[in-house]
Amino acid sequence: MVRHLLASICFLLGLPACFSQVPEDFPSIDKNDLPGVKISSSRTFNGTSLFGYIDGGAELYLEYGFSVVSVTEITFKDGKYKTEIYKMNGQEEAFGIFSVSKYRCVNMPPLSKFTCQTKYQLQICKGPYYISIINRTGTKTDSIASVTIGKIITDKIRDEEVDLSGYLPGIPEETIQTKCFVAKGRLGIVNGSPDLEDFFRGLTDYTAVIVNEDAKKLISLKFRNKESYQKFLELYHWEDVKPGVPGVVKKIADCHLLIELPD
Numbered sequence: 001m002v003r004h005l006l007a008s009i010c011f012l013l014g015l016p017a018c019f020s021q022v023p024e025d026f027p028s029i030d031k032n033d034l035p036g037v038k039i040s041s042s043r044t045f046n047g048t049s050l051f052g053y054i055d056g057g058a059e060l061y062l063e064y065g066f067s068v069v070s071v072t073e074i075t076f077k078d079g080k081y082k083t084e085i086y087k088m089n090g091q092e093e094a095f096g097i098f099s100v101s102k103y104r105c106v107n108m109p110p111l112s113k114f115t116c117q118t119k120y121q122l123q124i125c126k127g128p129y130y131i132s133i134i135n136r137t138g139t140k141t142d143s144i145a146s147v148t149i150g151k152i153i154t155d156k157i158r159d160e161e162v163d164l165s166g167y168l169p170g171i172p173e174e175t176i177q178t179k180c181f182v183a184k185g186r187l188g189i190v191n192g193s194p195d196l197e198d199f200f201r202g203l204t205d206y207t208a209v210i211v212n213e214d215a216k217k218l219i220s221l222k223f224r225n226k227e228s229y230q231k232f233l234e235l236y237h238w239e240d241v242k243p244g245v246p247g248v249v250k251k252i253a254d255c256h257l258l259i260e261l262p263d
Contacts (some may be wrong), residue, residue, distance in 0.1 A: 065089030127159025
């Protein structure tokens with residue numbers, strides 16, 4: 001509570017301690033990128049100062065592994081847009097936030113492997129960045145302008161795209177694009193598939209890549225250490241993982257299981 005209150009006070013008063021500078025290679029957008037664009041506000045937050053921007057949602061980003069976010073208000077061709085460029089600690093972390101944030105995508109513009117566009121928002125995951133571009137009116141003009149802004153940002157990102165094929169061997173890329181999400185803790189599970197909260201209760205130090213299909217869930221569960229892995233096996237009485245154990249499809253590697261559960 002004290003931490004949240006302090007972050008909010010800093011945000012309201014605009015103290016420099018609440019803001020940070022983005023790295024030199026950060027894919028920021030500026031007035032030189034778009035003729036006639038007007039930038040009315042630009043703010044940067046890192047660490048726990050994120051609570052001053054998205055109080056209730058900051059914990060989810062911190063759970064995944066958050067580095068810095070740049071928030072910019074711009075006016076372009078009579079439309080108003082807010083761009084949020086989050087740099088996460090890695091590609092998996094960025095995809096995790098993207099995967100639990102996207103909802104009912106109307107379009108998937110080819111700006112990266114993972115995009116989701118609705119009337120009022122364009123979301124993009126590329127490299128370690130999660131990008132959100134929000135418009136006010138939801139018109140076709142705003143949708144086109146959002147893609148233009150998104151392309152300028154993504155063209156500045158040289159990092160490799162996230163590759164989840166090692167988690168989901170043999171699963172088509174289209175399925176990963178549309179039905180997959182990544183969780184690294186309880187909040188990721190709650191936002192991605194709340195019906196799995198009990199299954200993951202008490203587990204720590206893991207990355208879960210989950211595919212929600214019509215009749216089943218496919219869970220690729222990788223633990224960061226043997227202690228957490230062993231705790232999971234004991235919890236579900238899977239001490240001896242081998243073909244035929246209910247629910248376990250196969251062991252991918254040390255501390256890494258592929259599990260199939262009925263939906």
